[in-house]
Amino acid sequence: MAASIFTAVPRAPPVAVFKLTADFREDEDSRKVNLGVGAYRTDEGQPWVLPVVKKVEQMIANDNSLNHEYLPILGLPEFRANASRIALGDDSPAIKENRIGGVQSLGGTGALRIGAEFLRRWYNGNNNTATPVYISTPSWENHNSVFVDAGFKDIRTYHYWDAAKRGLDLQGLLDDMEKAPEFSIFILHACAHNPTGTDPTPDQWKQIAAVMKRRFLFPFFDSAYQGFASGSLDKDAWAVRYFVSEGFELFCAQSFSKNFGLYNERVGNLTVVGKDTDNVQRVLSQMEKIVRTTWSNPPSQGARIVATTLSSPQLFAEWKNNVKTMADRVLLMRSELRSRLEALGTPGTWNHITEQIGMFSFTGLNPKQVEYMIKEKHIYLMASGRINMCGLTTKNLDYVAKSIHEAVTKIQ
C-alpha cells in the first residue's frame, strides 16, 4: 500500500480556550473552577437558557406556518433588519436614509469573515491583499487568523492596553492611527473589549473618530457583547452610533451568541453602513456571491428566535431584562472579588477588577502565576491572565480570591 497522502500534514496546535476547557473537564479535583471559556454561567455554575429564548422556541415549535425551506442567501429579512436596528438605534440617520444592509452570518465570527472576504475583494481596488489591517494589542485571538485566512498579507497591531496603569493606552492608539497608511482597516471592539474589559470613554471615542476621519481609516466594529458592558443595549452601542452620526461608512459584525445565550445556534449579522442606497445594494450583491460559496445560505432557528424577540415590544422588554440579569451578576462578582482581595491584603491594586467591564477581567496575573493557579489550585484561566467573571459564583469566590492571593504573594 502506498503511504497516506496525508503523511506530511503537521499537527496544528489546539485552540487555547477550547484546550483549557478540555483540561478542566478532565480535572478530577472537587475544587476546580473554569474561568477560561467566554460563556455566561449562573451562580450555580451552569449554562443559562434565557427565559425569553425558551418561550420563543416554544412559539416557533407550535407555529405551523414555518418550515425548513432554504432561507435567502443573505438570510432572514426580519432578522437582518432588526439586528441592524439594535446596533444602529431606532433613530439612526443611516436607517432613515435607507443606506444600511445586513448579512445574516454564522455567529460574529462569520460576520467578521464575510466582511473580511468582501474587503479583500473590493476595498481599495480589486483583489486587494496589501491594505494594512490593524488589530488591538491584545485582542480576541481569532481576529488575526480571520483576516489572514481571508487573504490579507499585512496584519499590524495598534497600541491598546497599558499594562503599567492597567488601562487604555489612548496616546499609543492615536499615534498608531496617525502613522497608519490612509485607508487602512481598523478592527475596533464596539464595547466590552476582549480580553482587557477596558473601553474608550465617549470622549476618547470622539478623539479616535476624529483621527480616523482625517486619515481615511476604515472602522470595522466587532460587537460581540452588546448589553454585557453596561446592561444597556443603547449605551453599549454608543461608539458605533457615534461613528455613523459622524458620516463614516463602516462594517459592524454583530454576535448574538452571548447576549441571547445562543452560542451553538451561530447567530450573527454583518451590518453595512454606506453613503447611499445604491452603493449599499451593490455591496450586498457582492456579499451574496461570497456567502453562496461559503455556507450558501444560513441556518434559521437562531435567527427566528432573535427576529421574533426583537420585533415584539413585549418580548424585547423581556430580553432586555434577561440581559440585565446577566450583566448584574457579572457586576456583583466583580465587586465581591475585589473586596475579598482587598480584605486579604493581596499585594497590588485591585480597582481594575470593578473598573473593567463586560464578561472578562484582565487580572494582571503573569504567566507563571497563571500556571500556579491551574496546576496547584485547579483554577483554569487564559495564559494572558484573563478571567471570565461569569465563572465566579458565591460558592467559589472565597477559594478563587485566596488562590489569587497565594499566587501573587508566592510567585513573582
Ligand SMILES: Cc1ncc(COP(=O)(O)O)c(C=O)c1O
Ligand atoms: C471579541 C469577539 N468577537 C467575536 C466573537 C465571536 O462570536 P461568535 O461565537 O458569535 O462567533 C467573540 C467570541 O468569543 C469575541 O469575543
